[in-house]
Amino acid sequence: MTEKMRLELPSDAYSHEAIMNAAYDYTEKAVIRIDSITAEKISVTIKFKNLEGFPLSELIDQFTASVLDHQVQININRDTQKIREMIIAQAFEPCDNLEEIVAAVKP
Amino acid sequence: MNSAGQPYRLLPFRFRRRLKSVLLVNDVGEFYFLKKQLFDAFIAGNLDKKTGEFADLKANGFLFDSHLAETIDLLATKFRTKKRFLYDFTNLHMFVLTRRCNQECAYCHAASVGDADTADLDMAKDTARKALEIAFKTPAPAIKIEFQGGEPLLNLDTLKSIVDYAKELNETAQKHVEFVVCTNLVALTENTLDYFKENHIDISTSLDGPRDIHDACRTLLHGGGTYDIVSEKIAWINEALGYNRLSALLTVTPYNLYRLDEVVDEYIRQGLGSIFIRMLNPFGRAYLNRSNLYYSVSEFVENYAKTLDYIIRINLGGKFFSEYFAALLLTKILTPFATGFVDLQSPGGLGISGVVYDTNGDIYVSDEARMLAATTGDKAFCIGNVHDNSWKDAFCSPQLRTIVEASCIESLPGCAWCAYQPYCGNDPVRNYASSGNMRGKRPEDESCKRHWALFDLMFDYLEENGPNVQDVFWSWLTERRLDEVKLN
Numbered sequence: 001m002t003e004k005m006r007l008e009l010p011s012d013a014y015s016h017e018a019i020m021n022a023a024y025d026y027t028e029k030a031v032i033r034i035d036s037i038t039a040e041k042i043s044v045t046i047k048f049k050n051l052e053g054f055p056l057s058e059l060i061d062q063f064t065a066s067v068l069d070h071q072v073q074i075n076i077n078r079d080t081q082k083i084r085e086m087i088i089a090q091a092f093e094p095c096d097n098l099e100e101i102v103a104a105v106k107p
Numbered sequence: 108m109n110s111a112g113q114p115y116r117l118l119p120f121r122f123r124r125r126l127k128s129v130l131l132v133n134d135v136g137e138f139y140f141l142k143k144q145l146f147d148a149f150i151a152g153n154l155d156k157k158t159g160e161f162a163d164l165k166a167n168g169f170l171f172d173s174h175l176a177e178t179i180d181l182l183a184t185k186f187r188t189k190k191r192f193l194y195d196f197t198n199l200h201m202f203v204l205t206r207r208c209n210q211e212c213a214y215c216h217a218a219s220v221g222d223a224d225t226a227d228l229d230m231a232k233d234t235a236r237k238a239l240e241i242a243f244k245t246p247a248p249a250i251k252i253e254f255q256g257g258e259p260l261l262n263l264d265t266l267k268s269i270v271d272y273a274k275e276l277n278e279t280a281q282k283h284v285e286f287v288v289c290t291n292l293v294a295l296t297e298n299t300l301d302y303f304k305e306n307h308i309d310i311s312t313s314l315d316g317p318r319d320i321h322d323a324c325r326t327l328l329h330g331g332g333t334y335d336i337v338s339e340k341i342a343w344i345n346e347a348l349g350y351n352r353l354s355a356l357l358t359v360t361p362y363n364l365y366r367l368d369e370v371v372d373e374y375i376r377q378g379l380g381s382i383f384i385r386m387l388n389p390f391g392r393a394y395l396n397r398s399n400l401y402y403s404v405s406e407f408v409e410n411y412a413k414t415l416d417y418i419i420r421i422n423l424g425g426k427f428f429s430e431y432f433a434a435l436l437l438t439k440i441l442t443p444f445a446t447g448f449v450d451l452q453s454p455g456g457l458g459i460s461g462v463v464y465d466t467n468g469d470i471y472v473s474d475e476a477r478m479l480a481a482t483t484g485d486k487a488f489c490i491g492n493v494h495d496n497s498w499k500d501a502f503c504s505p506q507l508r509t510i511v512e513a514s515c516i517e518s519l520p521g522c523a524w525c526a527y528q529p530y531c532g533n534d535p536v537r538n539y540a541s542s543g544n545m546r547g548k549r550p551e552d553e554s555c556k557r558h559w560a561l562f563d564l565m566f567d568y569l570e571e572n573g574p575n576v577q578d579v580f581w582s583w584l585t586e587r588r589l590d591e592v593k594l595n
Contacts, residue, residue, distance in 0.1 A: 021520070021524060024520050024521060024549075024550070025521065025549075025550060026550070027548065027550040027551065028550040028551050029550075069122075069124070070524065072122075072150060073121060073122070073524050075150075076117060076119070076120065076121075076150065077119070079116070079117060080117055080118060080119040080120075081119075083118060083119060083175075083179065084119040084134065086179050086183075087119070087134065087179050087182045087183050087186055088183075088186065089183075090179055090180060090183035091183040091184070091186040091187040091190070092187065094180075094183065098176040098179060098180055099176040101176075102175050102176045102179065107175070
């Protein structure tokens with residue numbers, strides 16, 4: 001038995017990218033379609049391939065939690081992106097004036 | 108305080124929620140189990156600086172409150188160490204000496220054929236010389252030459268010619284050269300064993316368990332089991348070369364999946380010091396016989412976990428015996444070092460860590476790539492031929508760059524945000540064989556599911572932090588006895 005539900009997530013809390021990433025993780029379990037994106041909300045239709053004995057609402061909650069975790073990860077990546085790039089650059093092209101570079105880049 | 112008024116800032120990391128904690132893993136593989144109730148405060152910049160958690164997170168590279176340049180430099184050093192394998196460009200060179208075999212194993216993925224004396228099934232000496240010349244062009248200061256088949260002992264003349272020519276080339280190249288032969292031992296004679304001893308050639312073989320298990324899949328070409336022969340030869344080798352010069356691989360099939368404890372006991376009885384519990388590869392005869400050989404990832408992981416626990420108890424009882432894959436994962440998790448295991452690194456090891464020279468001189472980026480070509484005719488992962496192409500043609504080709512790019516998990520959906528990314532890898536050949544796409548699709552990928560489950564298992568042990576179990580793990584990593592590792 002398959003069931004589907006339409007989910008609306010506020011655009012100011014959940015990005016399109018977070019929903020796409022969570023949808024990718026759920027590829028084997030569900031078919032997820034992004035229906036519309038507006039300034040206020042992102043509308044998603046989720047159809048689970050197999051409820052595996054769980055109520056649909058619980059699976060929807062799990063998906064929503066996954067979206068939230070992806071949003072957290074996106075935020076961390078955004079905030080630390082410059083530092084990450086500097087780590088990799090320093091790993092393979094080390095320089096002696098790293099303090100100057102850090103001061104200039106202001107990561 | 109930073110410009111946002113926070114007492115500290117985050118460094119790059121990924122996370123995975125567990126039952127009791129949130130596992131944090133940064134880009135250099137440092138990890139930390141953070142209490143669930145502290146995670147939100149941590150990522151918001153509100154973790155109390157006076158707590159032990161703050162000190163731990165700072166020490167392990169998850170946050171900084173000062174000295175960013177020094178922190179970046181330290182993390183960069185660790186990152187470079189993790190990627191050390193990039194500097195040893197193509198250190199493993201595998202020579203397929205023959206496609207002939209004297210066995211007919213049910214799961215053979217090497218597309219071996221019968222033992223007919225057909226010249227075109229063997230690697231000719233001139234092909235071997237050309238392949239060796241290419242191998243010695245590699246920048247790696249140390250190389251390992253591995254002899255494979257079919258059954259490589261059926262082409263012993265070419266094997267010996269490679270050893271001799273390698274020594275000649277190395278008078279100029281001055282590399283550190285090792286040899287290993289992957290053999291089923293059936294054709295091993297005492298003279299050949301003496302030759303291996305004199306030329307420091309290590310031996311790798313297969314042992315699937317006690318007699319009934321081993322003989323279920325590993326049979327002679329013209330009928331009959333091989334357990335007795337293999338057991339006799341293992342005893343020869345242990346006596347002639349000493350223990351730990353022979354390694355044995357286990358292939359898990361439905362015949363031994365639920366009896367892995369007995370397999371471990373058999374390995375110990377035969378004088379072997381470790382076991383590699385590996386899942387069946389879906390290539391060659393294994394794919395053709397899949398209806399008889401199939402088992403699920405969850406079945407494998409469940410039985411692997413039970414057997415790992417059994418092995419740990421054996422060690423706690425005073426006997427050193429390691430599980431190779433667990434030791435590999437722990438090396439990646441607990442140390443900054445690369446392991447050389449080509450399936451668990453990014454970029455993957457195809458071509459850049461290991462390469463296969465087929466009997467006709469075709470150069471493949473991995474064993475699986477060769478098997479794919481042998482069973483389907485698809486040579487998508489053949490990067491040249493020793494008779495037609497130079498080292499540069501093969502190893503600096505756009506084709507190899509494309510393959511390697513597809514193996515970089517930092518940019519693959521699913522892997523890009525996975526907490527286990529610093530420890531893991533991706534096989535474009537396996538992805539291509541199963542889905543037609545080198546990048547694959549993580550949620551449906553059986554390798555991904557297996558790796559995820561096994562990483563979860565190892566972190567279960569690490570989070571529980573039982574002191575005796577940690578000591579066993581460190582004895583494996585350092586290859587020392589348990590009593591030498593224990594602090595108390």
